[in-house]
Amino acid sequence: MKADIKWLDDPEVFRVNQLPAHSDHRFFANEQEYKSGQSSFSQSLNGTWKFKYSENAKSRPAEFYKEEYDRSGFDEIQVPGHIELAGYDKIHYINTMYPWEGHRYRRPAGVPDDQHMGAGMFSEDDYNPAGSYVTRFDLDEGLIGKRTVICFEGVEQAMYVWLNGSFVGYAEDSFTPSEFDLTPYIREKDNLLAVEVHKRSTAAFLEDQDFFRFFGIFRNVTLFAKPELHLEDMWAKPELDPDTGAGYFSMDMKISGDGASMKEGAGSKVHIVLKDREGCVCLEKEMEVQPEVKLGQTELKGVKAWDNKEPYLYTLGITLYNEKGEVTEFIPYQVGFRKVELKNKVICLNGKRLVINGVNRHEWSAGGGRCIGADEMKWDMECIRRNHINAVRTCHYPDQIPWYYMCDEAGVYVMAEVNLESHGSWQKMGAVEPSWNVPGDSEKWTGAVMDRAKSNFELLKNHTSILFWSLGNESYAGEAIARMNKYYKQRDNGRLVHYEGVFHNRKYEGRISDMESRMYASPRQAEEYLAQDPEKPFILCEYMHDMGNSLGGLKSYIDLIDKYEMYQGGFIWDFIDQALWVEDEVTGRRVLRYGGDFDDRPSDYEFSGNGIVFADRTEKPAMQEVRYYYGLYK
C-alpha cells in the first residue's frame, strides 16, 4: 500500500494498518524480569532524531523515508517533544475557536451539507506544517527474531510511518497509542524509521480542546517484541457484592503465537494467580492456550474492597507456558474489587453514595508543554492526595498510561475521557449555534469518534480507578455521540457513562449519559435541578473556575452535598495553569508566558491559566480552601 496525502482531508480515513487497540498490560520474559523492572521485550526509541520542518505538505520532502534519500540537510530534534517548542512553527493558544479562525474559511467535510467535501483542505493548504522525522536503530537483543510492533503513545495530529523504505501505516487520534506491526520490514541492524507528522488533518475538527495547539511526536516511541506466545489483550473483571463482601473474578484473554506452541492441542498453558497484599493466593487456575481464553467467574469470599480511603489492590500474575513447559511471558496487573452502580438514582461506590471531590487535569509542564515526565506525574499525584482531592477527570483526552496505574494505587477515582472536543463547531462567542457541528449526526464523522471511544475503552478497561467513561468534552449531541454511549453501555456494564453535551441538546438526554452533568452551573442552578425530583444524579464535570485569583464561594457547592443525595460533587477547573517558560526578551529572566504572547492571533490570552497550581507546580493560595472543604469528606 502507498501512503496518500489526501487522507489528511478525509474524515473517514483515520487509521491505516494500525493494530487494534488492546489492554495496556506490561509484559516480561518472566516474573524475575518483572521484579527487576525492565522488560527485555521493549526498546525505547526516544532520543535525538533527524528532523525536517516544512510549512506545508506540498513543500515537505515527500521521499524522505527512502533509504537513498539525501537527508544531509536535516536538523536534529528531541523525541518526545512538541515541534513548536523546539523552535519551529508558532506557539498558539486558543480556546473554543478553531485554530484557523480568521485565517481560513473551513467547514467539515459533508457538514452541514455536501457543498464542502474538504478536498485538499489540509493536504494542499499553504499553511499546514509537517515534520519529517527519521531515526536509525539496531534491535536490542531481546527483540531479535521476534514479532515486533512499534507503539507511538502520542503523536499530534496525523502521522505516516515507514520502515526501511516501506510504508507501514497512518494514524490520527493524537492522545491514544498507535501501534503498527513492523515484523515484515524489520532487520537486526540499521533500521530506518521515518515518521511524517502533520499539524492538521480532519482530526483537527475533533481536537478543538482549550489548550496550546501543538504538533509532533510528544509521547514515548517504543518497540515491543512479542514472544512466541503473547497475551494480546486482557480484561480482568473483579466484581464486588457490597452487601455480602464477596468478590467475583473473571477474565477474558486474547493470546497470539507464531510457532508450534500456538497450535491447537499443543499443550501450551496459561497460568493465572491472584494474590492479596500479603502474597496469599486467592485464586489460581491453569488453562489451555487458545486464541481466546475465558476464565469463568469465580467467587472469592470476603475480599477487601477498593476505594479512595483504602485502595486495596490484588496482584494478578499471568504466565504463559509453551508446549515444552517453558515460560514465554509474564504479565503483572493490579486489580481492585469495587462496584459502581446507580441505586435509587444515586451513584454508589461499593454500596455507598459517592461524593466526587475532584479536579480536571490537563497534562502540562511549563517546560515541555503536554510532554510531561514521571516526576511531574508523581508531583501531581502527591499534590492531589495531600489536598484531599479524590477524583480526576482526564480532560479532554486520555493521559499517559502510567497515570492510570498511579490512580489505581492511590485510590483516585477517574473519569476517563475520550479524545474529543468540537467546541468551535457549535458554540460561537458563547452562544449555542449548532448550524454546523461535528460529529453531530454525520456518518462521515461517526467512524472516527467511535474509533476513539473504542481505543479509550480497550486500552484502559482494566483500571480499577476508572469509574466513568466520558464521551468527550463540549461537542454538542447527536447520533454519533449517542452511538458512543451505546458502545460503552454494551461493552462495559461495570462503569457509568458521562457526557455533558446533552445539556445543550435535550433531545438526547434519554440516550446519552447516566448522569446529569453540568459545567459552571451556579449553586442556585444546581439546586433548581436537584429540587425537582430529577431523573439522573447530578455532577459538575467542571466547576470553580480557578482562573487567576479565584475559587471563592466553594462553600455554596459543598453545602449541596449534605442537602441533596443526588448531588454527587464535581471536578474543579482545573489542576495546573497552562503557561510556558520563556526567556524574557528584555531582562533575560526566565518568565511564564501565556496565550497571545507569541504573536499568536486570535488567542484567548490568559484564559490558559485556570489551575489550582501555578504552571511551575507550586500551589496557588486557594489550595488551602480546597484542602479544607474536600477534607471534610475525606
Added chain:
Amino acid sequence: MDYTNNKLKLVYGDVTLGVQGPDFHYIFSYQTGGPESLVIQGKEWLYRTPKPTFWRALTDNDRGSKFHLRSGMWLAADMFIKHADTEVKVNGEEIPLPKAPANNQYHAGAEADSVEIIFTYETITVPSASVTVSYLTEPGGEILVSVHYFGKAGLPELPVFGMRFVMPSRADGFCYEGLSGETYPDRMAGGIRGIYETEGLPVTPYIVPQECGMHMDTGWVEIYRSTVLDNRKRECLQSGIRFSAAEGNFAFSCLPYTAEELENATHHEELPPARRTVLCIAGAVRGVGGIDSWGSDVESEYCIDAGKDICYSFRIGKAVHKSVSGSSI
C-alpha cells in the same frame, strides 16, 4: 527636647501639626490632607500621605463579570481624591484649625494629653461620597485611626475600601496574627489561625498580575524595614511599625505595588522594580468569586454595597512582636 512628663509635645506649625513623644514624631499636614510623616524609633514610615483606597487590581473573575464596566469609577476615585476639610481636637476639645495665622497664639512648649486630627475627603465619583479619617494620638504615641465611609445611593459596588499606606522603601517582610495564606471573604474557611511571618513582599504569581495578598480577619500586622531614604544612612537596624485591631479585626495586604501598578501589567516582568511598601488596611473586601470567569458575579453576600456606611478602626504604633534593640539612626 526632654520628655519629663507623659504629655504629647505639639508643634503648631503654619501648615502642619507636629506631635512628639520620646520615640515618635508625627506630622499631620493641612496641605497634603493627612499624616505626612510618621517617625517611630527614628525611622520614617510614610512616603506620601495615606489616603482612602477604593480600588483593587481586577481579578480575572472581575474582568469576566465586567465588574470594571460597572464599578470603574472607583479606579479614578482611588487615584484622585479631594481633601475637603480638617478638624483638630486637643484634649477632646475642638479648636479652630491652628494653621497660620491662627497658630500665632501658640508657643514652643505646647503640650497635650491627646490630639485628634480629622480629615474629610470627597470622592470624585458621581455622585460624590465622603470619608472621614480621624487620627487620635495618645501619650504613648499610639494612634487610633477611625475611618468612616459615608454610603451614598447611586454608586456602584466597591472593589475594596480601606486606607493605603505607602512606605518609603521596600520592607524586609511582615508578620501578622490572623489566617494562613491569602484569604478573601468567600475563600477563608481553609485559613488556619496563627502568627505568620512573611519574608519580603511577595506578589502572588497569577499569570496576569492582579489583586492578591489579602489577609482577612487579622488581629495585628507588623511591617519591618531596614532601609530608609535618609541620605545620611540608607541602611539601618531593622525596626517595625504595628497596625493592630481596635474594635474588630481588619483585613490587609502588604505588597510592593499599588493597585494601579498591578492593574497596568499584563505580566510580572512588566512590574517596576519593587522599591516601596504598599500597605492596605481594609475595612471591606470584595470576594473573588469562582463560579466562572466569564459572567458570574461574586456571590452577593461578598460584594460591597457602596450605598451603606463602612466604619472601622485600627491602631498604629511601634512593633512589639519583633521589637528592635539598639540605637536608631
